[in-house]
Amino acid sequence: MPKIGILTFVNTLNYGAALQCHALYEYLNGMGFDVEVIDYNNKEIEGAYRLPSPQDIHSVKEFVTFPFRYMLRKKWKKNFNQYDTAMKSFHVKSISEINGRYDAVIVGSDQVWNLRLTGDDWSYYLSGVKNTKKISYAASFGNTNFSKKQIEKINQLLSTFNALSLREQQGVEFCESLGYSATQVLDPTLLQNTRFWAQQEKSIAHPERYVLVYAVGLKDKVLQEARKIAASIDAKIVYINSPYEGAMPIKGVKNVYALDPRQFVYLFMRASFVVTSSFHGVCFSLIGKKNFKAIIHSGVDNTNSRIVSLVENLGISHVLDLSSNETINYVDVDSKMKEKRCASQKFIQENI
Incomplete structure (x- = not known):
């Protein structure tokens, strides 16, 4: 072997x-x-991804949030290690x-x-x-x-x-x-197909109908689009906080912190819509067969190519166009994905 x-x-x-x-x-x-x-x-x-230390405190805001940030990072590490x-x-x-x-x-x-x-x-x-x-x-x-x-x-x-x-x-x-x-x-x-990932889930409480937000950069733009879509489909917003961010919760949304990776999958599989600036946010939107918007950077010196390349290959470049209301034809996408x-x-x- x-x-x-x-x-x-x-x-x-x-x-x-x-x-x-x-x-x-x-x-x-x-x-x-x-x-x-x-x-x-x-x-x-x-x-x-190290634990924050007192040497990282450079402002009153960072001082006030330090205990919460330390606790969160520790919980993140525990969930990922397990x-x-x-x-x-x-x-x-x-x-x-x-x-x-x-x-x-x-x-x-x-x-x-x-x-x-x-x-x-x-x-x-x-x-x-x-x-x-x-x-x-x-x-x-x-x-x-x-x-x-x-x-x-x-x-x-x-x-x-x-x-x-x-x-x-x-x-x-x-x-x-x-x-x-x-x-x-x-x-x-x-x-791996959708069936494989459905077996990897771990449940977490969530609203019955929600727009899932996962932002790695461009947070304000992602949230702006998510709020617009949530209002149009009468849904709540669930925001996956990442370790890159501060500890302050975002107002008007359900903030989820320190998810187990299996809970991350679970939330994507049950979302009514997804707005993301993450490549793997796009991947799991596709795995869950969700309609979604992908927010990308403008300019040349960036890592957009991974998102652009994927959606172009699947014939769904409209997910990059925030003015488009076109939905995804998953019969066509699944055929291309299988190939x-x-x-x-x-x-x-x-x-x-």
Whole structure:
């Protein structure tokens, strides 16, 4: 039985990161492989999710909210640490420690190749890893605004990979510009169908009819659109607070804090409508077959490509247009999704 290692972001308080890792692990496990998640901690990622300390207090507001923020972060950590404890893992301090352990290492998904996000951590490009098959699955660069020196190193490290797949078309085109063949595949959360995710839920109290809001950036714009839609369909608003935000509740909505990832799935599956600025918010809107609006940044230097690429491929670009009232035809979307899921699964089957 081939032994497979998954290298992605771990020990985060990020719903998308946790759920995509779980999805890929379960898919590979279901194929009969001996699977481990490589427990490698990136300092930048780890630092973003540490417990707040008194040194972080720089204002009266931060002083007043500190106890609540500390309690919340601690609860978030507990819920994420308890999620998916059945996954096997192998802890390393240096990525070179995996040499000789695996028949293949899969890098991805998530923005593992975003050097700004990781603080120029080349471990996710498997620098120094030898004697194993190297595969990327739905890896993301975030954006491709690299320096000349970074591109030279990326080029050299990608040459050591046996197969490349990217989450966004922009990433595929970047690899092709360096002379590599690359395939666009689905995010791991979309490798699994709605039935799979319905078995991953954990209940939480909610209004009977609600617009679900999950914002990673652009909070004001997301809330403005959510309030407009909630008024038009006579629904409440449920707001999923993220660890990136402060502790102050938003007025006029149901604020939910420190969700277990399974509760995150549960709320998406039962929403009447979703408004989100998150890529995985889009993914779980699709999984739950929800009508939704995706709010994206304006400008070039951003990570919009992951959302834009997905909705364009599914023929639902109207979800980006806030003036559009067009609903999603899930018969058509499901047909396209099935085709792309089969192609993504084929990439894995042919390259491991």
